[in-house]
Amino acid sequence: MDEETLERIIIKAIKRAASTVPPDVKFALSQALRRETNDIARMQLEAVIENIRLAEEKKLPVCQDTGILYFYVRLPQLADAELIRKTILNATIKATYEIPLRPNAVDSVTGENSGNNVGVNVPWIEFEPSGGDCVEITVFLKGGGADNVSALESLPAGEGLGGIKRSVIKAVMKAGGGPCPPVVLGVGVGGGAYIAMKLAKRALMRPISERNSDPRIAQLENEILEDVNRTGIGPMGLGGETTAIGVNVEVAHRHPASYPLVVLFNCYAVRRVKVKVFPDGKCQFE
Amino acid sequence: MSRVLKTPLVEEDVRSLHVGDVVFLSGVVVTARDAAHRRMIEHIQSGKPIPVNLRGGVIYHCGPIIRRLDDGRMEVISAGPTTSSRMDIFEPFIISRLGARMIIGKGGMGGSTIDAMKRYGAVYAAFPGGAGVLAASKIKRVVGVEWMELGMPEALWILEVESFGPLVIAIDSSGKSLYARGSR
Numbered sequence: 001m002d003e004e005t006l007e008r009i010i011i012k013a014i015k016r017a018a019s020t021v022p023p024d025v026k027f028a029l030s031q032a033l034r035r036e037t038n039d040i041a042r043m044q045l046e047a048v049i050e051n052i053r054l055a056e057e058k059k060l061p062v063c064q065d066t067g068i069l070y071f072y073v074r075l076p077q078l079a080d081a082e083l084i085r086k087t088i089l090n091a092t093i094k095a096t097y098e099i100p101l102r103p104n105a106v107d108s109v110t111g112e113n114s115g116n117n118v119g120v121n122v123p124w125i126e127f128e129p130s131g132g133d134c135v136e137i138t139v140f141l142k143g144g145g146a147d148n149v150s151a152l153e154s155l156p157a158g159e160g161l162g163g164i165k166r167s168v169i170k171a172v173m174k175a176g177g178g179p180c181p182p183v184v185l186g187v188g189v190g191g192g193a194y195i196a197m198k199l200a201k202r203a204l205m206r207p208i209s210e211r212n213s214d215p216r217i218a219q220l221e222n223e224i225l226e227d228v229n230r231t232g233i234g235p236m237g238l239g240g241e242t243t244a245i246g247v248n249v250e251v252a253h254r255h256p257a258s259y260p261l262v263v264l265f266n267c268y269a270v271r272r273v274k275v276k277v278f279p280d281g282k283c284q285f286e
Numbered sequence: 287m288s289r290v291l292k293t294p295l296v297e298e299d300v301r302s303l304h305v306g307d308v309v310f311l312s313g314v315v316v317t318a319r320d321a322a323h324r325r326m327i328e329h330i331q332s333g334k335p336i337p338v339n340l341r342g343g344v345i346y347h348c349g350p351i352i353r354r355l356d357d358g359r360m361e362v363i364s365a366g367p368t369t370s371s372r373m374d375i376f377e378p379f380i381i382s383r384l385g386a387r388m389i390i391g392k393g394g395m396g397g398s399t400i401d402a403m404k405r406y407g408a409v410y411a412a413f414p415g416g417a418g419v420l421a422a423s424k425i426k427r428v429v430g431v432e433w434m435e436l437g438m439p440e441a442l443w444i445l446e447v448e449s450f451g452p453l454v455i456a457i458d459s460s461g462k463s464l465y466a467r468g469s470r
């Protein structure tokens with residue numbers, strides 16, 4: 001597969017990610033609208049559903065904050081990681097002008113905007129080896145509003161699951177309308193802080209219609225979702241019964257002295273797309 | 287109650303708005319985020335003019351995506367609100383000194399901004415967060431742009447809007463707020 005073909009596929013994936021919302025999220029939004037009884041909340045949900053419809057129809061960014069770009073690449077043995085990295089950076093620059101995306105890469109020292117979404121260590125690219133023969137790329141756009149309210153907490157090791165629930169609710173209350181509720185929560189529990197953060201991100205990559213395969217964790221997901229929707233924060237923080245549309249939890253064994261918890265927020269504008277690229281240059285979107 | 291308002295806004299109209307009212311706004315709004323707010327205040331404090339008139343005006347907390355077309359015109363692609371609480375440190379000044387009467391954003395604002403709204407007669411209106419294309423569909427044209435050197439999201443975009451909304455009055459000029467349940 002040549003560089004140019006790969007570049008076009010990545011640009012297409014970025015465009016899809018920016019201008020669509022995954023079906024599981026759209027379904028959850030329409031279900032929420034059916035249940036919601038608060039008038040202002042209903043108006044917010046109707047507006048976001050209409051906005052997604054308009055964005056998909058016009059192929060334009062759902063939200064003007066097209067975020068920091070993340071790429072997760074599953075790499076077959078013989079693939080050239082350096083070439084893929086370079087191609088991702090080039091595709092990001094071109095996508096910024098073509099789609100267009102909002103330039104969101106700002107120098108952490110000078111405050112200067114690079115203008116093309118590429119800067120020191122961004123986009124963020126992670127590689128993971130895979131057994132197959134195709135390169136699998138997940139594009140994830142993460143806006144600032146939802147990211148800013150992320151929480152990392154080191155719970156006392158004896159707190160147990162009750163402590164996790166309380167801490168997640170605390171984070172949701174503190175976040176209020178900031179992350180554009182209804183939100184999707186990615187929760188990471190266990191390991192050390194770094195592991196919990198990775199797990200929380202992985203949790204956000206899972207469709208919200210899928211529960212954790214461990215029934216105890218699946219139950220925790222359901223319970224947290226119910227609790228979050230009892231806070232009354234509601235869509236955009238204006239009040240109502242729909243504060244979250246999904247809670248995904250991932251766990252790891254933990255150090256005996258630690259009980260790290262990470263809560264990553266995603267707004268309803270979940271923008272993730274997965275594409276498989278085969279050696280002959282053909283591609284398949286999931 | 288649903289109301290249609292036109293800019294510039296007058297104090298009487300603004301004071302008659304209550305939390306929970308829905309407004310559709312026509313006229314001109316000016317986008318401003320952190321950097322533009324800071325610069326406006328620096329300019330005023332050092333006696334320099336600022337390039338927009340905000341008497342009876344509307345500040346929109348928004349960092350839009352704008353495309354420059356080949357013929358030089360500018361097209362608004364996506365333009366939903368950004369988190370307003372970041373502007374709490376600046377907004378009282380903008381309301382008291384520059385006379386803005388409506389702040390549009392998302393997530394709500396805090397104590398000192400609310401005090402200024404009560405005192406000078408201004409409201410906070412929430413536009414549905416993230417609804418960037420919906421917002422863009424209600425923006426008729428880019429009237430102008432100032433301070434472009436701050437970068438696209440941070441520049442002052444002067445936008446002509448028509449029936450811009452739904453805007454929910456989330457903080458009114460008596461200081462009531464819909465955000466009581468959350469922290470903001």
Ligand code: SF4
Nearest residue numbers: 063143145180267416
């Ligand atoms: S939180 Fe999400 S929907 Fe809201 S402005 Fe940010 S990216 Fe857009």
